[in-house]
Amino acid sequence: MALNYDQAVSKYEPTLGLEVHVELNTNSKMFCSCSTVFGAEPNTQTCPVCLGMPGALPVVNAKAIESSILIGLALNCSIAPYSRFARKNYFYPDMPKNFQTSQYDEPICVDGYLDVEIETDEGPKTFRVDIERVHMEEDTGKSLHVGGATGRIHGAEYSLLDYNRAGIPLVEIVTRIVPGTGKYAPAVARAYVTELRDILRSLGVSDVKMEQGSLRCDANVSLAPIGSGKLGTRSETKNVNSLRSVERAVAGEIVRQANRLEAGERIVQETRHFLEESGETRPGRSKETAEDYRYFPEPDLVPVAPDAKWIEELRATLPEKPSTRRKRLQEAWGVSDNEMASMVNAELLDTVEATIALGAEPARARGWWLGEISRLANEKEVHPTSLITAEQVAEVIALIANGELTDKLARGVVEGVIAGEGSPREVIDKRGLKVVSDDGALMTAIEAAIAAQPDTAERIRGGNIPAAGALIGAVMKATGGQADAAKVRELLLKHLGQG
């Protein structure tokens, strides 16, 4: 009888370890001046350096060092006064030099930590995840293996190589083992990657898009019988492409390993691939016979020795911690955990904050950005902020607040702004979207509505207030939606002796 998750964690203690690769968003590559923009035609963003042409030499991107130091500082690391790059030697066609230039035993940042909070049965609890190291390296090119069944190089008919990605700066953030999470291991893993992603985003050093691969997580999991005080053999799960997958992958590995151990089998130290559909992992490369990368210090580069004063200058620029900021804003705006999370996930927290800073009421600012504007953005497959500015949205909200626009009219205004018809004011003028608030004009429409539905009017006079809806609807229709519904209601009820 196979163990389920609850049974697995009641017998075995999981130990976590997480390796996160972050693509930095520098304008140029790690060791040359080629562009890093995503999605260009294959092999158009290359030069002799990132193609590994004979004679070409690397030069370290200073911006990448700055970003790495910022990451280290935000993760409470020590910044090494002296760190070096090494060569990791192995042959693969997408690696132009057949070695990867990477930091090895002398990384730029060491010994940090990140506190993450999760919900437990006993309420919120904070886990400290110790960071072993943050190091810099370069990305490889991309291979596309055409033909063959597996999509791997073996058995492929031919392979296509795109070196645009070769040499993009990567930072790898490696935790120490995280013991004592018990059944919360999957939640801690997810909370860690989430918090890390938010920190990286707040630092502005990466796009942190898991689905595009600018943030990749490898989850190491091992199990040992509870109370044994031992560490089991670990597996390393790759291809974990979303926050939800981080949680599922860890849980899936715990169940798989527990069942193997139950059956008296041993855990193989290996790389496994996460399968999005089933939530399971399948074996990849075995690490039992560890590949020998023949690391040695990269002789083409000089050591990285950042000035202590510069480090302190960078420390002074660190933004507020995302978790602190979220708590502060959530309290100030009076929004729920879910509402907060949806703003963060939609990458609209900064924008909503800016809109509120311009005078918009928090609920309206959040509503417009996450509602109508996000809907339009989804249709166009763009980010909402590329359609309209916080200033424009704040202006629309102000016009609603002072009664110049109704919600329905405001949608038209937003649509017009997005269509490039000008500022909200200009759109109102061009489209004639002004609220009809002239009592005379409204009264004419109300009287017409009463004349058309005398029975309804009679029921209202008799005290059936809900029946007013039908007449208000008729007035709104007659004014093309430009009347202020509340105003119509007020005038109508008064006219029928119920005001």
Add this chain to the structure above:
Amino acid sequence: MSMIHKTATEMAQALADKSITAVELTKQHLDRIAAVDGDVHAFLHVDTEGALAQAAESDAKRAAGETRSVLEGIPLALKDVLTQKGVPTTCGSKMLEGWRPPYDSTVVSKLKNAGVVILGKTNMDEFAMGSSTENSAYGPTHNPWALDRIPGGSGGGSAAALAAFEAPLAIGTDTGGSIRQPAAVTGTVGVKPTYGGVSRFGLVAFSSSLDQAGPCARTVLDTALLHEAIAGYDERDSTSINAPVPNVVAAAKRQEVKGMKIGVIKELMGDGFQKGVLDSFKQSLDLLQEQGAEIVEVSCPSFDYGIAAYYLIAPSEASSNLARFDSMRYGIRVGDDGQRGAEEVMSATREVGFGKEVKRRIILGTYALSSGYYDAYYGSAQKVRTLIKRDFESAFNLADVLVSPSTPTTAFKIGERANDPLAMYLADITTIPVNMAGIGGMSLPSGLSADDGLPVGFQIMSPAMQDDRMYRVGGTLEAALNDKLGKPVWAQAPELVVK
């Protein structure tokens, strides 16, 4: 009138006087190459069209009063290990047959900016691995002094081109002696500048931490002029030194050594040195003493381990540097029949593309870097390197420059050591310590050996970024020798049969 037997300085004067044009001067050298290179085989590629175009441009510049440097219009032979845009660059290897680099090395850019005319690419041991130029995949170069003898290596082509009057200037590269040892056995001058003094960008790497490009010519002053043209900081080479170039031209002209202390390294003149070499060396010491220098003896005990350490460090770096030659992006490709996988094609290509010595060193280096052996081999070799540096530091506390014979013997016969790698490696016993310490070294002719009538080289070493010192001593010794011998060593070379 033919000017090929003149010095570059004299040619520059004739160009300035307008007694010859750059096109005429270039044609004279192209004619000479056509006449003698069938026997000498100094060149792998003669760029007739390119050289004549550069010469014509040079004449136009001069006519317009826009002379770019003192070397404007002077022809030069370029070692085939430096990239020149659009011109075949093979490094003496089958692997790169047909490859035309898409970019200029920094040395080539500087030469072009100085108005130097590049005649073509010279022969060398494959990937600069060797001391005789016999390891070229395109056949050996012959010493113009005795065609059955080696011209040294790896830069035998550049040195032979100078000795055969095919060019007045040449560029070499020196990883363990590849400029100085060929200079010594061909009666020419060659300088390995301080490591980082000349940019390595575009120098196809053999051993990155040891490689250094440098100037070669027939006189010390010509060498200094070329040194000045190619040296200086380059932001594309992280290991290049950001400091002013030492004033080597003024030093070469000074011809005065009064009060200078010249240190003779005890360990570099013992057993295994040819008698004629030692006699010539001692005669030069006497001449320097006559000029007012003080001769002192110094000891550098760690030099005994120099060759052993060098043959771990250089092959280790080479095993990684040469990994990029995998047939995927440039160079030859073997076995791509649509059936074989990428790995098999890489392997088949490397089997055919690399020669025996290159394979020997890749295997040696791969082994030395392997897990479990790294500390014992690469690690120990790095310690020896530090000890050699310290020996030099102590010695330079006692002397302004250090001296030794450039090589233990005069040119040996082609084939004599071809099957005895250890004997071949010993040819660099005197030159290797300079590379290991990153300091400057020069070889200039000190006369002919009494036992075989072949040229002998005198090595001068100066501390890092004090390259001017070796030019000062070299210029003085050269003048004293010319007085004593009646004419320069290079002018005593036997006439080649002109075809």
